[in-house]
Amino acid sequence: MNEAFAYEIDQEAGHRRPCAAPPRAQSEALAIRGLHVIPPASVYVDEVLSLGRVGRERPAVSGARIHLDLARAWQMLIRLQAAEALLTAQRIEGRVGPLPGPIAVAVRCEIAAVRAAALMLQDDAGAALAAALSALRLDAATPTAHVALTVCRCVYWRLGDPESFYAVERREPGEPGKQPGRLRAITTMFDLALDAAIEFGQMHFNAARLLAGDALDVARRFGVGPAAIDALPACVMAQVLYEEGRVDESEALVAARLPGIRQGGAIEGAVLGYGLLARIAANRRQPGQGLLLLAEADALGIKRNWPRLRAASLAQQVEMHVAADRIDQAALCAQRLAVLAGQCGATSSSARFEIARYHVLAQARLALAHEHFQASAQALSKASAQAFPQAPIQVSATVDLAALRQLHCNTVLRRDRYGAVTIALLLVEALLVAGLRDEAIEALVTLLKQAASVGLHQTLVDCSERVAKLIDGIVRGAIVPAGDVRELLPYAGALMSRRRRGAADAQAGRDSDTSRDTAPDRVQPVAAMCLSERERAIIGLMGRGLTNKQIAIRLCIAPETVKSHAKHLYTKLSVKNRIEAVTLASRLGLVRLSGSGID
Structure with missing residues (x-):
């Protein structure tokens, strides 16, 4: 049969x-x-x-x-x-x-x-x-x-x-009290994941967290397939964690699925997973790592014939190169993206919209970078005209305000409020560069009110220097918007404090890379809050390759108690088995992986 x-x-x-x-x-x-x-x-x-x-x-x-x-x-x-x-x-x-x-x-x-x-x-x-x-x-x-x-x-x-x-x-999903078939469990998981993605796009973060958690629970309970099959709900959950500033947990959740995504995952997991890991690398001031991930995503898009993944990768590469003042490399990536956008006539309408969106965003970022470069070049030329009389000044590209406004409008019409935030931040920056300062301030205040009402944090913390200076000016009172913004000041101030703290932590992390290698028992604060002392001890012993019976003997507890703690571990880390748990724990700093195995 x-x-x-x-x-x-x-x-x-x-x-x-x-x-x-x-x-x-x-x-x-x-x-x-x-x-x-x-x-x-x-x-x-x-x-x-x-x-x-x-x-x-x-x-x-x-x-x-x-x-x-x-x-x-x-x-x-x-x-x-x-x-x-x-x-x-x-x-x-x-x-x-x-x-x-x-x-x-x-x-x-x-x-x-x-x-x-x-x-x-x-x-x-x-x-x-x-x-x-x-x-x-x-x-x-x-x-x-x-x-x-x-x-x-x-x-x-x-x-x-x-x-x-x-x-x-x-x-x-099936009769009450009866386990559904594997195929039915998979579609149930995807239905929940899609619900979570819709809620996240509308910035209903608590609902997205609950739905993504339910989807991961279905995947875990019914063993619905390869590790990458639950990448979509895992990435939605990771996005929620990232917006809350729980960057380590967000990274761990996606990193455990990355091998499966490379081997045969679906495109949604690849787009969200690579994009989020690259954002985390940028947040930690590690552009090299982020660019390597994005180059891998581009290669995967070529291999699988996924132009949408390639477009997402190239647009994010433009963003990271611009942030590092590598305008030439950014321009090359933008050129490749323009060619890709010109070739997307045969793709579906949804893919065409997304590829066009990435193209508009990349062009806007590159144009803003040219504007910044031109201003710096003009200042330099005035100071050193005698020393470098023939030095050329690069002509800046013009930011297409109309294209950005139309893209923002279309994204809002598609009910993607979260995606519209990124466009709104670029639009604020473009308005500043275009000399429309009052309009830029008004647009920023509108965005801050919306973000404060839904609990959006990290995307605004990661904003460009131009936008950050504008927010900081509002907080300090140096910039006075047209309306009353007193209720926004605590929220905006918290954003700037988190931004400064993140920059300081990233610098401290770079300074302590060597010493970290000599501290195998170092535990991330977030992980310490997530797991109990007993659970941390068990995951550490799992990482050393001990069986449940051996762990029970070592900790003087019953094997069934070890199984119970392991089940709680899997739930907290959103994994299905011991291997995934150890992999995640290593990302969180609970287990250190050495070249010869697991310590």
Whole structure:
């Protein structure tokens, strides 16, 4: 019997019903008619075999083989092998003809669901939506229809269409008290992760934390697949932690998934994971490490044919080069990004929007850097005109204010308030450079009010020097905005204090790199708050390779107590097993990894 059907049917047989199909994106109209309930897969198999017994052996053999191939296709998707799953689906489709009518419809529906999930993994959102809607038109009550529904929700999220996103029916994970099949657990995890991503984009950070935590819990309890399959909820959780200033925990959560992302993760985890780790490196004043991560992301985008990942990487490289005053390197990255943006006509509309957004941001940052360079060059030329009479002054590019304003407006319309913050910060800086100081101050005050109301911190702490000076001027009273901003002063002052403290910590970290290597028992303060003394002792012994029984003997406690502490450890660190726990603990400083093994 088809394994993919088996682990779904034992959860759903006798409990299926027709469902409302998901709405289309704004430019399309979907009408699904004539939905009907199809018998369980086991009925199909029995029917085909009975036909074979009365002289139709070819359909019987063909049907059994098709169901086995479908099971393989689902297993490929669980392992995130999208290209292989697509090829398998294509082969199956060519053998559907001899099957009886109802069975052929069910198989075509499942093929469409496989194709939808595989295309989503390949970042082809338009084709994935078409395949998912095709599956639901064929029959929205098949055992694997929940896959098509999840794909629809993912595409609507990418399109910035929350109305359609929330209108898609949510399927229950299975019978109460009964563990869902692996495929159903995966879609349940993704549904929760997508909910978390939507909430994070709207800057509902507490809701995003809860939903991402639930998604990670599903992944942990049901062992839903390779380590990278839960990268999306892990990255959403890490983003929340980063905004709270819990940088070490944020880094640890993503770093544990990075090997899996490299080997075969989905694009969303790659875009968010590499981007966040590069931000953390920049926050710690480690641009070299950040640029290495972004170069790796660019190479991965080329290898997997993910132009959106490449665009995100190149835009962030421009930002980091500009911050380090490497304008030539920034210009080269911006040029590569411009070429990529010009080649994205064949990509889906959501990918085109994001690539265009990265292009506009990179161009704006480069133009602002040119403005800064020109001002410095002019000051230098006045002071040393006699010494360097032929020294050229670089002509600055013009910041496209209209493009930035339009991008900000479009991002807000897509309900991505978090993404709009980065654009707003660039717009404030561009207005300052353009001489529109009053408008820049007004825009900054509006942004600060919004940020204070939702608890946004780290993105503003990481702002450019121009914007930081403006905030600091408001705090000190040197700049007086038009309205009353007294209620904003404590929040703005805390941002500047955190910024100064972060710069001091980064410098201290660079100064103590050598001494840190001689302190193997050094524990990060955040990790010390996260874990109890007993849990820290157990993770340390795990790092030395001791078994639960050996740890119990060493600590004079029962092995069951060790298991209980280990379970709490996995929950706190959002990991699934001992290896991931030790990896995360090493990132937090609880376990030190040496060249020869784990100390």
